[in-house]
Amino acid sequence: MDKLDAVLAAPDRTILALDFDGTLAPIVPDPDRAFADPVAIAALRRLSPLLLRVAVVTGRPALKAVELGSLAGGAGLEHLIVMGQYGIERWEASSGEVVAPALPEEIIAVKEALPALLAAAGHPDAWIEDKGRAVAVHTRRLADPAVAQADLSEPVQRLAEEHGLRVEPGKNVLEIRAGGFDKGDAIRDLVQRFDPATVVYAGDDLGDLAAYDAVAALAEEGRTPVLVFPRMPGEDSPLADRADIILEGTDGMAEWLTVLADRLETRRETSPDPLES
Ligand SMILES: [Mg+2]
Structure with a gap:
């Protein structure tokens, strides 16, 4: 939990970025019905107002993740960004619009x-x-x-x-x-725009390795990387060797987000009021 202290110390300088399928949403036979775990989304609603940004980084079109995650128009998700198509598309809750170039x-x-x-x-x-x-x-x-x-x-x-x-x-x-775009590009884009002190990234599949690399490289800039792997039971994956935190699938992910929200809210309630000190 040492690395999480960086999040707890400066939540307003922390970006929490998460993959969608296998991380927020359980893998199901029909990808059109891969809905996000409501426990995870409830936690993100509590986390988003406390953090610099919450970002969903997915290979899906941004609007598909918005739909499957029920991410549009929700209270608490004003700081949410969905980086769709590995970051080519960007949907921001604050505007509700997708910014993307034309199809190649x-x-x-x-x-x-x-x-x-x-x-x-x-x-x-x-x-x-x-x-x-x-x-x-x-x-x-x-x-x-x-x-x-x-x-x-x-x-x-x-x-x-x-x-x-x-x-x-x-x-x-x-x-x-199309070449030249992966989840690492999405991470670098977020870092460039928001200048976080800490980046937490959670992902479960090989496509997340590029994001792992980009987040790990942030240590050289003095930023704190935190890598989270929601692993399917018994699964062998190169992400396991890289992760700081390994969780039990999407259930473990949802529970971890809930605990993080609990800790951040508790911390905010118990920290001394700067106006009275
Ligand atoms: Mg995934």
């Missing part, structure tokens, strides 16, 4: 080519999720998700390369997106 033609071409490619590879029922500036091929609904992902990996890779795009593999998912 390469992504449009890949989306058009994918159905035929999946059919040719023997997996026409793989689920294609349109993520705006990215497109994901999910195999988790198929009979053998791991085998299907292995079958599709090479043709999807080839299609992406033909269009100058890259593939980001995850758990039962292959995601194609």
